[in-house]
Amino acid sequence: MQDKITDGRSVRRWRRRLADEREEARVYRSLAARRTGEEREILLGLAEAEERHARYWEDLLGDEIGPHRRGQFRMRILVALARRFGSVFVLALAQRAESRSPYRYDQDVPASMAADERIHEEVVRALAARGRARVSGSFRAAVFGANDGLVSNLALVLGVIGGNLPADVVLLTGLAGLLAGALSMGAGEYISVRSQRELLAAATPDPQARAVVPYLDVDANELALVYRARGMDEDEAQRRADALLREFQLKLPAEAEPQEGSAEAPAESADGHDVVGTAMKAAVSSFVFFASGALVPVLPFAVGFTGLMAVVLAVVLVGLALMLTGATVGVLSGASPLPRALRQLAIGLGAAAVTYLLGVLFGATVG
Structure with a gap:
């Protein structure tokens, strides 16, 4: 890649890109340090991706990599905020930063890396949406x-x-x-x-209704009407009801009660209480x-x-x-x-x- 280095202007731009990628990786690692479970894994995955992008610029620069430098001021501020707060506010700022990526206009950036940045924006948008829903x-x-x-x-x-x-x-x-x-x-x-x-709460399905599903008459029941009342068309509602009944008929009654969160359980519904607060x-x-x-x-x-x-x-x-x-x-x-x-x-x-x-x-x- 060394033959791509044509002038000092390109070198300076590549060094800026390298510094910014390193800062973005720090942002995501700092946010991950304040989280657990799936969100932590997602943020660490983003940090690893930014570090992969940083290695691209390191390879492109080769001997011209120069001394270690910091990224843009706004990225350094974002790193500081991520280390101290790790809130949805920081995620929203990170989403904004991802949306301003210059890679789509940079001829030295591979199409795959530019596509990565667009996907990163969507990942951060989804994480920020979780936080927005909570607050x-x-x-x-x-x-x-x-x-x-x-x-x-x-x-x-x-x-x-x-x-x-x-x-x-x-x-x-x-x-x-x-x-x-x-x-x-x-x-x-x-x-x-x-x-x-x-x-x-009045519109949330009664969870106790799940317990009676195994005892319904296979030939005469209103289970399909439940799905139709929730917006499915007649054929799809009947298919879902038949599939659910067949599943439970294969089990003993004591084993047949639908599990909490079952994708097919008729009482499943997202109640939206978290959004309301x-x-x-x-x-x-x-x-x-x-x-x-x-x-x-x-x-x-x-x-x-x-x-x-x-x-x-x-x-x-x-x-x-x-x-x-x-x-x-x-x-x-x-x-x-x-x-x-x-x-x-x-x-x-x-x-x-x-x-x-x-x-x-x-x-x-x-x-």
């Missing part, structure tokens, strides 16, 4: 609570300011809005999630994050600022917090954070501006 209930409540706290309390504070009320009234109004909103959000999330889990976690997340968000527009008034300076500080702080919330959602969804941050900022400040104008209007009318 989705509480995360949804947290994001919604923080955003609602920021927007609603800024709108409330600006509306009162638009009505030309004194600073102490603005502060009291903001604190009252914080407490009322946080309690309302927490209670609402608890009822919402609890109700959704109860609906899911628990009512208490959702309520606490919503309460805490709403209160945290609602505190931001009140802070300037709480520390003694008044007038235009307090308003400007409140708007700036809320704007930064809205962008942070939007960017976080963007990262966790595997997308670019900037568009989500700007969208969150535009919606939040737009709602607050409307309330301020209403405050000015009604304040002028009352005056």
Whole structure:
């Protein structure tokens, strides 16, 4: 491969590729160190693949490999985060990094290696999806609570300011809005999630129904109707029912009870409870994050600022917090954070501006 080295520019690019592959391998090994079971094995498999890619660049460089160098700054940050946290947030960042792979445009990269990188992105996407499913209930409540706290309390504070009320009234109004909103959000999330889990539980098949399958009359039973009620067409439902009955008729009754998780058991169903989350976690997340968000527009008034300076500080702080919330959602969804941050900022400040104008209007009318 040594004859491929044509100029210093190629050598520098290949060295960057080598350094980045080594950093990616460190990311996956660091994540694997914080996990067990299948996820650990998958992450170690990804690390080995990145190390295989690193060996390709080592062979290509040969004597021109040069001193050991670090990868891009964002990859080094990702390694540090993986070592300390290992959370779904880091997996989402790794997914984003895989999606930006330059290999599909690099003529020095074999097609097989470029294809590997595309597959790596899908593997990381699937691992991140597992993590998102585990935290989705509480995360949804947290994001919604923080955003609602920021927007609603800024709108409330600006509306009162638009009505030309004194600073102490603005502060009291903001604190009252914080407490009322946080309690309302927490209670609402608890009822919402609890109700959704109860609906899911009502729709979940009764596991005790499995026990009667071996005793059904082979010639006259409604087992096929169970499968049809779950969305199968008539022929497929009958085929599944007949196959299940034949399997159990070959066993003694005491041995015939379907095993938990059996692929053919009629009571099998994914209930989605993990995606919904628990009512208490959702309520606490919503309460805490709403209160945290609602505190931001009140802070300037709480520390003694008044007038235009307090308003400007409140708007700036809320704007930064809205962008942070939007960017976080963007990262966790595997997308670019900037568009989500700007969208969150535009919606939040737009709602607050409307309330301020209403405050000015009604304040002028009352005056």
